[in-house]
Amino acid sequence: MAFFIKVAMVGMARTVADAILMIECHRTKGPSRWLCGPAYPGLDVDPATAxxxxxxxxxxxxxxxxxxxxxxxxxxxxxxxxxxxxxxxxxxxxxxxxxxxxxxxxxxxxxxxxxxxxxxxxxxxxxxxxxxxxxxxxxxxxxxxxxxxxxxxxxxxxxxxxxxxxxxxxxxxxxxxxxxxxxxxxxxxxxxxxxxxxxxxxxxxx
The missing domain is CATH 3.90.1300.10 (Amidase signature (AS) domain)
Incomplete structure (x- = not known):
């Protein structure tokens, strides 16, 4: 599934994991969220397995x-x-x-x-x-x-x-x-x- 993310989150997130959590919240669908982006696969941020x-x-x-x-x-x-x-x-x-x-x-x-x-x-x-x-x-x-x-x-x-x-x-x-x-x-x-x-x-x- 195609998707794109532009992350400009200085001051909003201190780690990659926190940035992903914020993006997940922003793209959650709902009646008032018609401009949200499409769903995307979960991202593994563990350096050992990513x-x-x-x-x-x-x-x-x-x-x-x-x-x-x-x-x-x-x-x-x-x-x-x-x-x-x-x-x-x-x-x-x-x-x-x-x-x-x-x-x-x-x-x-x-x-x-x-x-x-x-x-x-x-x-x-x-x-x-x-x-x-x-x-x-x-x-x-x-x-x-x-x-x-x-x-x-x-x-x-x-x-x-x-x-x-x-x-x-x-x-x-x-x-x-x-x-x-x-x-x-x-x-x-x-x-x-x-x-x-x-x-x-x-x-x-x-």
Whole structure:
């Protein structure tokens, strides 16, 4: 059964076993959980018995458009070596979709603006970077929102097709190492805080 997981759980889980438990809770079906992912086989995390034999994994270093720091790439390659050592078949491949950042920002910022509308008179307490996103969301038109939804649906269909051949897609989680606290982005080469999360927002969309 094809499935894909993008784990960005810093602060939510301290071990692989805890991360798996959290994913299990998130994917549990129910009347209010219509966006949950499909069921997947139980994962053995005991180093003495764990095996990934039979899994076909697609590995994308950069999704075809992300600039990844060398130290991040080296650590990711080490993780790929470990997946191979556990018996997985790993194929270097890109899903081949264009950067969906504009669609993500339209949907995310518009959603944030809607959710925060009840506290309109208290916006000064929000993080400045977050507030800029909310203000952008207020300016998004219905046509722009619908166009972003169309991109989202197309990307979801593309990834569903991708996972007919690959059980997992593995990428780096972030393109750069952690940077100084209190900053929205690592440096001025990044347009906004969304820019340094290029491996996560495409799968927020799907």
């Amino acid at each position: 095996t990934l034999k039979g899994l076909r994994i697609g590995y994308s270093r950069d999704l075809g458009y992300v600039k990844v720091a060398r130290d991040v790439q080296e650590v990711t390659d080490m993780a790929i070596d470990q997946l191979r050592a556990l018996g997985a078949e790993v194929v270097e491949v890109d899903p081949r979709f264009a950067n969906p950042i504009e669609a993500f920002e339209a949907l995310w910022f518009a959603g944030a603006a809607c959710i925060l509308s009840p506290i309109d008179g208290k916006k000064q307490v929000l993080d400045p970077g977050f507030l800029r996103g909310v203000e952008r969301g207020l300016a998004i038109t219905l046509a722009e929102f619908q166009e972003a939804e169309a991109v989202r649906f197309a990307l979801s269909a593309l990834m569903a097709k991708f996972h007919e051949n690959y059980d997992l897609l593995v990428t780096p989680t972030m393109p750069v190492a952690p940077f100084a606290v209190g900053r929205d982005k690592p440096d001025e080469s990044f347009r906004s805080w969304v820019d340094w999360m290029p491996f996560t927002y495409p799968f927020n969309l799907t």
